[in-house]
Amino acid sequence: RKVSGGAAGLGPVVGGSLNCVSFSSGVCWANSVERKIYIPLNRTAPCVRLLNATHQVGCQSSMNGDTGVIHVVEKDQDLNWVLADGPHPPYMVLLEGELFTRELMLRLKGTSRVSGLAVAISKPSPPRGFSPGLQCPNDGFGVYDSDYGPQYAHCNWTVWNPLGNGLSYEDFHFPIFLLEDANETQVIKQCYQDHNLPRNGSGPEYPLCAMQLFAHMHAVTNTVTCMRRNSIQSTFSLSPEVVCDPLSDSNVWSTLKPINASRKMDPADEVVIVATRIDSHSFFWNVAPGAESAVSSFVAHLAAAEALHKVPDALTLPRNIMFTFFQGETFDYIGSSRMVYDMERNKFPVRLENIHSFLELSQVALRNSSALWVHTDPVSGRNESVRPQVRALVETLLNSSLGVNVTLQEVSQSQPLPPSSFQRFLRARPIPGAVLADHRAAFQNRYYQSVYDTAENILMRYPEGLSPEETLDYVTDTAQSLAEVATVVARALYQLAGGTGNTSAIQADPRTVSRMLYGFLIKTNNSWFQSIIKQDLKGLLGDEPPQHYIAVSYPVNTTQLVQFVLANLTGTVVNFTKEECLNPERAPGADKEMYDYTWVQGSREPNSTSRVPFCVQSTVHLTKALSPAFELKEWGSTEYSTWTESRWKDIRARIFLVASKELEIITLVVGIAILVLSLLATYFINAKAHVLFSSPGDVAY
Amino acid sequence: GGFALLPFLWLVNVLWFCREAFLAPAYTEQPQIKSYVQRSAVGLLFWVVVLTTWVTIFQTHRARWGELGDYLSFTIPLGIP
Numbered sequence: 001r002k003v004s005g006g007a008a009g010l011g012p013v014v015g016g017s018l019n020c021v022s023f024s025s026g027v028c029w030a031n032s033v034e035r036k037i038y039i040p041l042n043r044t045a046p047c048v049r050l051l052n053a054t055h056q057v058g059c060q061s062s063m064n065g066d067t068g069v070i071h072v073v074e075k076d077q078d079l080n081w082v083l084a085d086g087p088h089p090p091y092m093v094l095l096e097g098e099l100f101t102r103e104l105m106l107r108l109k110g111t112s113r114v115s116g117l118a119v120a121i122s123k124p125s126p127p128r129g130f131s132p133g134l135q136c137p138n139d140g141f142g143v144y145d146s147d148y149g150p151q152y153a154h155c156n157w158t159v160w161n162p163l164g165n166g167l168s169y170e171d172f173h174f175p176i177f178l179l180e181d182a183n184e185t186q187v188i189k190q191c192y193q194d195h196n197l198p199r200n201g202s203g204p205e206y207p208l209c210a211m212q213l214f215a216h217m218h219a220v221t222n223t224v225t226c227m228r229r230n231s232i233q234s235t236f237s238l239s240p241e242v243v244c245d246p247l248s249d250s251n252v253w254s255t256l257k258p259i260n261a262s263r264k265m266d267p268a269d270e271v272v273i274v275a276t277r278i279d280s281h282s283f284f285w286n287v288a289p290g291a292e293s294a295v296s297s298f299v300a301h302l303a304a305a306e307a308l309h310k311v312p313d314a315l316t317l318p319r320n321i322m323f324t325f326f327q328g329e330t331f332d333y334i335g336s337s338r339m340v341y342d343m344e345r346n347k348f349p350v351r352l353e354n355i356h357s358f359l360e361l362s363q364v365a366l367r368n369s370s371a372l373w374v375h376t377d378p379v380s381g382r383n384e385s386v387r388p389q390v391r392a393l394v395e396t397l398l399n400s401s402l403g404v405n406v407t408l409q410e411v412s413q414s415q416p417l418p419p420s421s422f423q424r425f426l427r428a429r430p431i432p433g434a435v436l437a438d439h440r441a442a443f444q445n446r447y448y449q450s451v452y453d454t455a456e457n458i459l460m461r462y463p464e465g466l467s468p469e470e471t472l473d474y475v476t477d478t479a480q481s482l483a484e485v486a487t488v489v490a491r492a493l494y495q496l497a498g499g500t501g502n503t504s505a506i507q508a509d510p511r512t513v514s515r516m517l518y519g520f521l522i523k524t525n526n527s528w529f530q531s532i533i534k535q536d537l538k539g540l541l542g543d544e545p546p547q548h549y550i551a552v553s554y555p556v557n558t559t560q561l562v563q564f565v566l567a568n569l570t571g572t573v574v575n576f577t578k579e580e581c582l583n584p585e586r587a588p589g590a591d592k593e594m595y596d597y598t599w600v601q602g603s604r605e606p607n608s609t610s611r612v613p614f615c616v617q618s619t620v621h622l623t624k625a626l627s628p629a630f631e632l633k634e635w636g637s638t639e640y641s642t643w644t645e646s647r648w649k650d651i652r653a654r655i656f657l658v659a660s661k662e663l664e665i666i667t668l669v670v671g672i673a674i675l676v677l678s679l680l681a682t683y684f685i686n687a688k689a690h691v692l693f694s695s696p697g698d699v700a701y
Numbered sequence: 702g703g704f705a706l707l708p709f710l711w712l713v714n715v716l717w718f719c720r721e722a723f724l725a726p727a728y729t730e731q732p733q734i735k736s737y738v739q740r741s742a743v744g745l746l747f748w749v750v751v752l753t754t755w756v757t758i759f760q761t762h763r764a765r766w767g768e769l770g771d772y773l774s775f776t777i778p779l780g781i782p
Contacts (some may be wrong), residue, residue: 060780218779228768229777236775243779 001245001552003647041653043181045284047172049217049646051226051244053636057168061116061175065214068092068115070192070655073099083111087203090115092211094188097122102165109172116213117176120185121451129446132167132283135159141332141641142423144416149379152416158441160418161448168283168449175213177653178284178451188655195657206660213653219244219646224635226644244644245552248626249327251335252562254570254619256314256321258594261349261621270319270356272496274489275421276301277329278558279550281449288549289454291521292445295548296365296458296482298325298562299516303486303508306569308493311506318498319356325562326421327625328550330449332641335625336421340428342623357393357496358433360422364485365458365478366444372485373440374410377417380430389432393496397434400491403504406484411440454545455521472518472526475510479517483510516565520546524561531603532568535613552645555622563620567598571618581615596620708748711741
């Protein structure tokens with residue numbers, strides 16, 4: 001997170017503008033000189049430092065930025081110049097996306113001839129796959145350990161993400177930036193070709209094209225150290241400076257039947273939980289498209305929620321259904337571990353004992369010949385009381401896929417669960433449950449937690465020449481397939497909740513799925529999202545593909561958008577005025593304990609610029625997704641997530657031409673010589689003034 | 702002045718009265734001043750040695766001390782251990 005200096009930040013701005021007025025030829029002119037010297041790179045994403053209980057990962061630059069002569073590396077052999085032959089170290093390497101591998105990065109890490117790295121995003125995505133995540137995601141924080149299924153611990157049985165090279169979890173002592181814009185990459189390459197290209201075997205002549213990267217991180221060592229420094233600084237120091245913040249946000253949840261959110265559920269009541277994660281990650285800060293790893297599954301989840309709310313007997317089902325969207329699961333299950341923690345301590349309306357069963361949607365968009373795999377836990381499956389319930393759950397799922405283009409299959413019962421929020425619930429209590437995924441063993445996703453996990457990865461293709469409105473509603477094959485998954489989930493949930501009616505009428509809407517995919521993957525600033533959010537939150541909509549990084553500010557765009565979409569799909573429009581909607585205790589017939597009321601801006605009328613706002617009544621709630629480690633101040637916890645993000649002051653990148661060291665020194669020496677000379681001259685002229693400027697009478701014409 | 706914890710006063714003492722104690726023509730109070738200046742110089746030297754040693758140890762070992770190092774620091778540097 002960027003350090004936001006309140007008064008301190010204001011100082012230089014005011015000072016600067018004053019300087020501009022009083023010495024207009026000074027500062028303002030200097031700015032224009034700066035513009036002539038430097039070309040700023042605006043479309044970049046940095047790698048920042050994250051910390052956990054034991055390690056620091058990510059990148060670090062020196063406080064004044066790291067500078068080096070640019071060298072473009074397009075193939076492996078180009079690296080020899082950087083590592084051995086080049087006469088002007090240190091180098092700034094401009095790396096093609098395909099070469100961004102663990103092996104090459106470790107070679108760069110082992111040398112002092114590299115001062116930084118700029119990675120050009122590769123288009124199309126690397127065909128061999130790329131995942132900077134771990135081969136065994138969230139290892140040590142799931143359910144399997146030396147006491148619980150020791151043969152499954154540390155992915156001994158199945159390596160879930162075999163393509164994972166773990167780059168996101170390496171520590172680099174130089175800055176690394178992502179170049180998101182091909183035009184800017186081209187500008188740098190042009191500068192390189194004009195100035196830095198080795199000619200006739202000998203090194204290039206000065207001036208050379210150089211790049212400077214600023215990404216100085218304040219936190220260091222690990223979370224224990226940085227949180228301790230935060231607390232010391234806040235108690236002793238005169239100018240407290242926070243160095244890191246815990247990754248945290250909010251979980252979104254709602255129930256099919258409204259429940260009193262401020263009271264505890266009756267122990268006799270049962271609830272079926274359906275869950276997905278809503279966050280992702282990549283090597284670079286706030287670049288987390290997560291199409292397959294998060295978006296596809298939570299979109300299917302939302303579609304299932306909508307389908308269930310349309311069922312006529314939804315409110316009379318024997319069991320309730322809870323739709324749960326966990327934030328921060330990428331970082332050792334922040335959201336789910338917090339919800340379990342709250343449930344155990346009776347700080348959540350639902351207790352662990354109320355949970356009848358648990359259904360999780362893992363990655364579901366890349367189904368191979370329509371197969372969807374049911375994963376269950378082999379360890380709790382051996383428990384006599386849980387086993388029949390798990391079998392019944394699986395049977396229900398298999399029945400629900402009849403008549404839908406989804407082939408549900410069960411994986412071997414001796415295979416452990418893939419990384420999932422459900423594992424955090426199993427740690428607390430043997431709950432019957434299943435995880436649905438498009439993979440049998442290793443992930444289908446070849447770009448897990450990377451910048452390439454985009455709409456293209458889940459094969460979303462639109463025909464040419466559609467207007468934005470048409471694109472929003474266009475049902476792609478991906479949307480169709482996810483709607484089928486959502487249908488299966490909705491039907492299974494209906495039966496799990498005790499519904500006995502005909503399930504063939506329960507159907508997820510492919511058009512809603514299309515709209516959600518468009519909104520969460522391509523552009524949030526679309527007419528549908530505009531119509532369902534609060535007016536003062538217009539700013540969170542943008543034209544760029546949205547990112548789903550948990551971050552440290554609260555709440556992030558994804559959380560809010562999931563909240564509004566869920567409210568829109570499952571809520572009802574009530575006839576309240578704005579005043580009543582914002583203060584439901586004054587509205588007749590409103591129940592503030594059971595429902596949430598949102599005043600949304602509504603859609604634009606045709607041929608008009610005004611909108612028709614309305615009030616939505618829903619059961620959507622937000623609860624904190626901050627790791628319990630920080631509630632308990634156990635910063636070295638091995639039980640709960642301890643991820644923090646360092647703070648920084650300045651992150652930017654720029655290129656410019658550098659002169660040789662000799663020329664710089666000569667310029668400086670000449671400058672000093674002229675200064676001394678002029679001082680001497682002034683002194684002597686002053687001393688001999690009577691000779692030089694004699695009075696007019698003395699001058700002989 | 703200059704009891705136990707005032708090395709800076711001793712420093713001033715030594716510099717200010719040096720000329721008076723050693724270079725000025727002899728006068729009756731000079732031996733007394735001389736002894737004070739000498740004792741101040743010894744005290745100063747002692748403090749210089751102690752402080753230099755401590756600062757050296759602190760600067761080289763602060764990062765290794767971890768928690769203790771942080772609690773002994775008034776300002777903690779950003780971005781380094």
